[in-house]
Amino acid sequence: MKYIDEFRDSAAARGLAQRIAAEARPDRRYHLMEFCGGHTHAIYRYGVQDLLPAGVRMIHGPGCPVCVLPISRLDLALTLAARPEVILCSYGDLLRVPGSGGHSLLKAKAAGADIRMIYSAADALALAQRHPDREVVFFAIGFETTTPPTALIIQQAAALDLPNFSVFCNHVLTPAAIAHLLDAPEARALEAVPIDGFLGPAHVSVVIGSRPYERFVQDYHKPVVIAGFEPLDVMQSILMLVRQLNAGRAAVENQYTRAVSREGNRKAQQLMAEIFEQRPLFSWRGLGPVPHSALRIRAPYHRFDAEQRFPLIEQAATEHRACLCGTILRGVKKPTDCKLFATACTPETPLGACMVSSEGACAAYYRYGRYQGAT
């Protein structure tokens, strides 16, 4: 594959691995959090950790939108799907996420609910146009990457004055989550969780630009390197973080220059600002309530907001007591520290946030890494 294989080249990887090994100081540790599930997946899929020296440890952050969607929101989606007039549509890997009682959209579909898997937000709009006699609800999730397409279809639905289309909005915001991780009591109180630097999101940053990360440098003195999703991008970004840490610097650097600028995609940002506003509080699975970390649809577009259109009452749902996802997402624990991992909690029967999508830390470790340490 042209333009992709170049970023997976093993000779270049060896060269970068040697540089990292040469420059990482043996007398200190480098705790680097990759925020994005896309990075977590790439790290495990290509065995990037095998190429890093012992002192460089990757901590897998909460940047998998499917993983962090709270059970209570999924339960609402299931409530919507149960309405006979509703066609609920969403992205593929959301369909098997378990809600309360292990119920999932796939199970609801098998039981007769009209749930459709779509590949882009535009498909949802087309579905509504094809089925004027049904209520088509788009179950929207994702970080700033998938938010502009949702904003666009709401704008288009308004232009078309579509009477049978709405969005169940669960879009979340990256910078708020990073700030929450750094502000959390665990991060301050426990020396066990020093995050030394961040691999910044790739696709999210294409939209929001690199500027929003500058506060982490100023307020927390943590270096951020925005990294592409290919394994060589990840390796190069790790080297850039190691160099900043060695020099005692904390700056926002951009490894992913082929797609990310400081200002980002202004048009997408304007579109998002027109359609969405921040929710005061939103619960993240594994992290709990995070202020100003999610979006809802603005009042002028309320007729396209499923939460306004249908009677939905969010009810608290509880996680499994023994689940360690909250501490795994903060880097305090590893998947193998959890007694549920690979016993009660597997990709087939996920109990916690980190296991529900292949981009979650536990699922990626289960799928790609659990041969390590087996005796």
Place this chain on the structure above:
Amino acid sequence: MSTARVRQVFTSGLDFAHGQVELSHGSGGRAMAQLIEELFAAVFRNPWLDQRNDQACLDLPPGRIAMTTDSYVIAPLFFPGGDIGSLAVHGTVNDLAMAGARPLYLSAGFILEAGLPLADLRRIVDSMAAAAQAAGVAIVTGDTKVVERGKGDGVFINTTGIGVIPAGLQLSGDRARPGDCILVSGTLGDHGVAVMSQRAGLTFETALQSDSAALHELVAALLAVAPGLRCLRDPTRGGLAATLNEIAAQSGVGMHLQEAAIPIRPAVAGACELLGLDPLCVANEGKLVAICAPEDTEAALAALRAHPLGQAAAVIGEVRADPHRFVTMQTVFGGHRLVDWLSGEQLPRIC
């Protein structure tokens, strides 16, 4: 009752241009008899079917008998490189061939949905007959049922196959031993990606075709030169990952692959990249995995490559002693990872 006398009672022939399957085509009455006479019996024609009995009575050559069954429920019914009819022949022939059996006879059970155009059904049946003839197997008995519209997906087909295994041949998934080599007969993921590209809502401008093919002749070529062959399996649903994990579990061994050696077409790799799929978990319908003693691997590889269906064959890894029975892989990047079973359905990742 002779065929000629049955035919006399139909006032007009089936309308293959505009007609459609109706519930009466499965009701046991005249309409069903007409469908059988004018379509299935006419197209699959052979001495066993011509007897018009409720069963085929077969004479089998000496040797152990291999028997297998498979149901085909693919959507769409027609896809680049094949259709449900040819697939229903190839899939079952291949399951026989993986035991080293010479495939001889098939049964064909059809579950038709009312409303299916007769033109489509005829196309499927013609394709099945052509695939069976090319593979040298006879479709000797069958069944037709019709379900109400909305209760099927056009047509479901079940085929059961019978073949004969030459004396002394013992291929089995529990025979892999540490040191054995792992071969594949060609590029992986072609079928699954070709079918997915046809599904509603997905359009790729690829010239990708399903690899659907009968593999028994390729197997015969392999057996002729590689007595050290331990096991053959066709990596259909679940792809290479599932097949190797099955064999590792059966044999109580581990396996280690080299990602760089695994043949995958660029178009398939690109489509998988786009959809967030792992090509090692995507279905194949015309490829085999062979586990072979190291001393015979070179000959086995040469035999595969000499056959039109095995030109892209490759040695992709080796069997290792491992009590955990893990299938691991050195990635193209130089790291290592597990090659695990597919979890649930392969669903596209969101970003």
